[in-house]
Amino acid sequence: MNFKGKRQPVTIPRAAKTLRRTRIQEEKEEQILEAALDVFSASGFRGSTIDQIAEVAGMSKPNLLYYFRTKEAMHRALIDRVLYTWLEPLRAFDAEGNPETEIRSYIRRKLEMARDFPRESRLFANEVLQGAPHIEDELKGPLKELVDEKAEVIRAWAKSGKIVKCDPYHLIFSIWSTTQHYADFDVQVRAVLGQEHSGEGRFEDAARFLEQLFIGGLRPDPLGG
Amino acid sequence: MNFKGKRQPVTIPRAAKTLRRTRIQEEKEEQILEAALDVFSASGFRGSTIDQIAEVAGMSKPNLLYYFRTKEAMHRALIDRVLYTWLEPLRAFDAEGNPETEIRSYIRRKLEMARDFPRESRLFANEVLQGAPHIEDELKGPLKELVDEKAEVIRAWAKSGKIVKCDPYHLIFSIWSTTQHYADFDVQVRAVLGQEHSGEGRFEDAARFLEQLFIGGLRPDPLGG
DNA sequence: TGTAATGTTTACCAATCGGTCAAATTATCC
């Protein structure tokens, strides 16, 4: 039952003999992924080293590799764990709701995520920026499908005159980019705003501005055009 | 006059003896920076290797290091060369012009740059995303000053009722993020749009949407509030 | 055309990279 003569942790898929996960396994994998999030989000996949992650996680390198057999496996596990949560706000986008409040609260939620989970945002930003070599399937599959679905909702709103006629995909892109900007380009935002305006209040300012921009920009044309 | 006993190329600042740059120096430095842009923009600083750059540039590693003594020096030279051009659109932002046309053409210009110089966009995105360890000074200095200046223009427009009252800094951030998104997150945009809509026409679609969004979102409140 | 300055390459270095191994340690369960 052993693989290549070496015992493997329960994370690795294998025969049904040891399905139960140890308490230690839960804890350590948690610890490792937490450290991996720190490192990968700060340096990207190629720029990160197992040693860095090991140090942040407070354990030896071979110990990491006992739980995740390769650097890629760690990255993969991290992506898998984070992706679902990351798409939650878009999934919550409700077709039945009022367009204005739906868009408003989508912006709010995305902005809150940029504030509360900047590492997750940067993890994906790094990945996509460098050509998404590890998440191409997720982008073309689940992500595209979700966006297609929500785009249809937006298109219907536009058609019925509840919002202005516009390209729903580019609308979604613009909400993604403006909100995630505050996580991904945080140091730039801070540098430009200076000490006085780069405190926590900047998220309130950003929310106010973005809501104003999108609500105003999407308000249906009074001429009915 | 030699440094550490080894001859140095004219790129390295030194005594005034050889101020002239050879034709070969011009060409090779050009070649190297072109290759460096390819590699750094695709993998970030840490994730890039001198060997990669050497291969793309079509020359040997020691030959690269003859022109730029370290990896950092190459990166620095590249940033210096590209930064000025990159800020050109914002610099062209004219206080005397009409707000609507100024904003419209700023968006156009930024979008054109995202289309025509995606590597430059990703170079900075990578750098900022990873904490801007090499360009912190540029962000806090020249960039901040330029943005401060243009923010004042926008604030004046808002005050005089030419556009809606809004935070000029967040307005600038939102134009940056929405336009650069098409360069930095290109693979994601393509993945979501699918084959049929991810051709060159997507920049026209993006321009149309963004102009609609910003012009509509910034139109002064008819109630005069 | 000779020669000094400039440019290029091969061979190499120490450090770090991702990853392995076997031995030692700890937890689990009868």
Next chain:
DNA sequence: GGATAATTTGACCGATTGGTAAACATTACA
């Protein structure tokens, strides 16, 4: 408490990293 399985570690491996030394080739210029 002892056997057994799970966990942890130090020592190590070959490959790659950024960078160097010095010999060799080419260019510019008198």
